[in-house]
Amino acid sequence: VPPRTVGEVGEIDLVARIVEILAEGVPLSDAVKVGPGDDAAVVRCDGDVVLTSDSQHEDVHFRRAWIGARQLGRRAIAVNASDLGAMGSSPIGFLVALALPPDTELGWVEELAAGLREGAQRYGASVVGGDVAAVRERIAINVTAVGERHPDVTAGRDGARAGQRLFVSGWPGRAAAGLRLLQAGAPVSGAEAETCVRALLDPMPPVAFATAVAGRGLVGAMMDISDGVALDLGRLCRASRVGAQLDGSALIDDPLLASAAAGLGASPRELVLGGGEDYGLLCAVREGAEDEFHRLAEEHAVIVRAVGEVVAGDGITLSVDGRAEPLAASGWDHFA
Amino acid sequence: VPPRTVGEVGEIDLVARIVEILAEGVPLSDAVKVGPGDDAAVVRCDGDVVLTSDSQHEDVHFRRAWIGARQLGRRAIAVNASDLGAMGSSPIGFLVALALPPDTELGWVEELAAGLREGAQRYGASVVGGDVAAVRERIAINVTAVGERHPDVTAGRDGARAGQRLFVSGWPGRAAAGLRLLQAGAPVSGAEAETCVRALLDPMPPVAFATAVAGRGLVGAMMDISDGVALDLGRLCRASRVGAQLDGSALIDDPLLASAAAGLGASPRELVLGGGEDYGLLCAVREGAEDEFHRLAEEHAVIVRAVGEVVAGDGITLSVDGRAEPLAASGWDHFA
Numbered sequence: 001v002p003p004r005t006v007g008e009v010g011e012i013d014l015v016a017r018i019v020e021i022l023a024e025g026v027p028l029s030d031a032v033k034v035g036p037g038d039d040a041a042v043v044r045c046d047g048d049v050v051l052t053s054d055s056q057h058e059d060v061h062f063r064r065a066w067i068g069a070r071q072l073g074r075r076a077i078a079v080n081a082s083d084l085g086a087m088g089s090s091p092i093g094f095l096v097a098l099a100l101p102p103d104t105e106l107g108w109v110e111e112l113a114a115g116l117r118e119g120a121q122r123y124g125a126s127v128v129g130g131d132v133a134a135v136r137e138r139i140a141i142n143v144t145a146v147g148e149r150h151p152d153v154t155a156g157r158d159g160a161r162a163g164q165r166l167f168v169s170g171w172p173g174r175a176a177a178g179l180r181l182l183q184a185g186a187p188v189s190g191a192e193a194e195t196c197v198r199a200l201l202d203p204m205p206p207v208a209f210a211t212a213v214a215g216r217g218l219v220g221a222m223m224d225i226s227d228g229v230a231l232d233l234g235r236l237c238r239a240s241r242v243g244a245q246l247d248g249s250a251l252i253d254d255p256l257l258a259s260a261a262a263g264l265g266a267s268p269r270e271l272v273l274g275g276g277e278d279y280g281l282l283c284a285v286r287e288g289a290e291d292e293f294h295r296l297a298e299e300h301a302v303i304v305r306a307v308g309e310v311v312a313g314d315g316i317t318l319s320v321d322g323r324a325e326p327l328a329a330s331g332w333d334h335f336a
Numbered sequence: 337v338p339p340r341t342v343g344e345v346g347e348i349d350l351v352a353r354i355v356e357i358l359a360e361g362v363p364l365s366d367a368v369k370v371g372p373g374d375d376a377a378v379v380r381c382d383g384d385v386v387l388t389s390d391s392q393h394e395d396v397h398f399r400r401a402w403i404g405a406r407q408l409g410r411r412a413i414a415v416n417a418s419d420l421g422a423m424g425s426s427p428i429g430f431l432v433a434l435a436l437p438p439d440t441e442l443g444w445v446e447e448l449a450a451g452l453r454e455g456a457q458r459y460g461a462s463v464v465g466g467d468v469a470a471v472r473e474r475i476a477i478n479v480t481a482v483g484e485r486h487p488d489v490t491a492g493r494d495g496a497r498a499g500q501r502l503f504v505s506g507w508p509g510r511a512a513a514g515l516r517l518l519q520a521g522a523p524v525s526g527a528e529a530e531t532c533v534r535a536l537l538d539p540m541p542p543v544a545f546a547t548a549v550a551g552r553g554l555v556g557a558m559m560d561i562s563d564g565v566a567l568d569l570g571r572l573c574r575a576s577r578v579g580a581q582l583d584g585s586a587l588i589d590d591p592l593l594a595s596a597a598a599g600l601g602a603s604p605r606e607l608v609l610g611g612g613e614d615y616g617l618l619c620a621v622r623e624g625a626e627d628e629f630h631r632l633a634e635e636h637a638v639i640v641r642a643v644g645e646v647v648a649g650d651g652i653t654l655s656v657d658g659r660a661e662p663l664a665a666s667g668w669d670h671f672a
Binding site: 130 | 471476
């Protein structure tokens with residue numbers, strides 16, 4: 001018996017099955033007043049509403065040969081949670097719009113739904129609604145995340161000021177190394193390779209840390225790093241009308257990345273600056289707030305590293321071996 | 337000089353251009369604390385947050401030969417606003433995720449952005465954020481609408497009770513007639529044909545009326561009609577654990593539809609019951625609330641028609657020429 005496809009199952013039963021999986025073992029949070037199944041979802045919100053939306057398109061953002069459906073579900077949630085965290089907000093709920101070719105296997109969609117549920121559970125949140133559409137080819141998954149934030153909290157890109165030190169969280173560059181490993185087509189083996197591929201496929205953005213940092217007003221500006229440090233720092237600097245000096249050695253202070261890059265014949269610096277899909281944070285920490293910032297990082301088990309400083313002016317310079325040179329805002333252009 | 341494509345323009349300039357168009361002549365509402373351009377949007381919300389998401393896929397939900405980019409933008413907003421209205425909520429903001437092949441003309445995207453802006457303006461709302469992705473082929477537009485609602489308001493599908501009369505707003509069936517006209521491929525001419533095609537391409541869901549009706553507690557259950565009256569009434573009845581009796585002649589009391597259907601060789605009843613894309617309301621009005629319901633309809637210039645009654649039990653019957661027969665829950669299955 002061939003596996004059943006979503007075309008055979010039909011829209012009504014497919015949606016019912018997805019809703020069932022999303023609810024398995026997960027009581028809807030008290031904040032959810034109307035969950036999946038009505039015209040729209042209703043959630044209680046104390047404070048301001050924070051909203052972000054991101055799509056994952058097959059053969060553009062993911063390949064089914066590289067990522068399992070469950071991991072893909074978790075990832076589609078995580079990349080949106082990352083944006084909320086960078087605004088100092090944590091998720092209350094997620095909307096998921098699926099576009100599926102009729103020949104998509106039901107089992108694959110069931111695993112995807114389980115991954116979406118697991119991804120949302122990481123934040124004590126749930127999938128509260130969505131939409132399913134039949135398309136001709138190639139799967140697309142759009143996720144909208146909604147969070148709440150105290151009206152006094154700000155964590156935009158526009159508050160960086162000269163003198164603030166720049167920090168990154170996590171290990172930027174590893175996801176880009178993971179992508180190159182998958183693109184090379186060789187089987188992924190060894191702890192280093194597996195770590196890099198996992199950084200790409202199953203990112204764990206530090207949302208609780210980000211909300212704590214923003215809630216205490218420790219950062220002048222904060223954003224998530226999704227398109228490489230160079231492009232994203234350029235965005236932060238433009239929004240804040242400042243420049244930045246990056247410390248080239250601090251930026252690549254990651255032996256695991258160095259080793260993975262060597263295996264790939266790649267430059268660790270290029271992976272950090274021009275890669276993408278890291279979903280860590282880029283923070284301009286207020287002067288005098290660094291001790292508290294480090295304390296919170298430790299409390300949340302998040303790795304943070306000082307990689308430079310905000311300066312007056314409008315360019316980014318990169319110091320390498322004592323020489324400072326201007327940095328081109330290279331990075332990920334989805335249409336390039 | 338050939339028209340510029342989004343691939344030539346690149347992601348950064350494309351997003352900047354879209355954001356510029358979205359803001360033209362539209363001051364962001366006071367409710368919008370952070371608009372497009374940061375990691376996420378922030379809107380102020382008094383009450384509960386209402387959320388819905390819907391995608392429009394090229395060659396599935398629209399064809400570029402049939403609908404202009406500006407109209408498509410308005411439509412993508414309207415179908416989401418319709419779902420919010422059916423929950424008794426009006427839009428505060430919209431998130432738009434665009435998937436565009438690199439060869440999409442910039443001018444087309446500019447018109448789409450203008451249409452999105454116009455669509456949001458109808459509700460005093462604006463596009464507060466989104467996402468642009470490059471895909472291989474076929475445009476996709478995902479819109480998420482966020483609205484607010486007083487915590488005491490309910491307007492779900494599950495509150496219909498025996499004895500309540502069923503009303504539809506607008507002219508269900510005309511959009512389905514419009515679709516058949518376009519599918520027939522003949523040039524659309526004549527006031528009737530134009531009205532039906534406009535009903536399909538430029539729906540105007542009665543959001544203000546819906547929120548007024550829900551806010552005053554006039555309806556036991558309410559939903560928008562997007563997949564045909566039969567399928568949607570079936571959903572409402574299942575959610576409310578009731579049955580319904582439909583009046584076959586009231587359902588097709590629309591001379592314009594009758595005439596358009598005759599021209600198509602189609603049955604008006606089938607267009608109303610099994611069509612779709614109407615984006616009017618289906619309401620089970622509380623006993624004693626009908627006068628107030630009619631008064632609000634008049635105040636909002638919305639046409640409403642009684643088409644049947646909620647009954648105990650679990651089936652839908654359709655009375656035609658004095659004979660009542662069971663109604664199959666036919667309607668729009670996107671995977672069928």
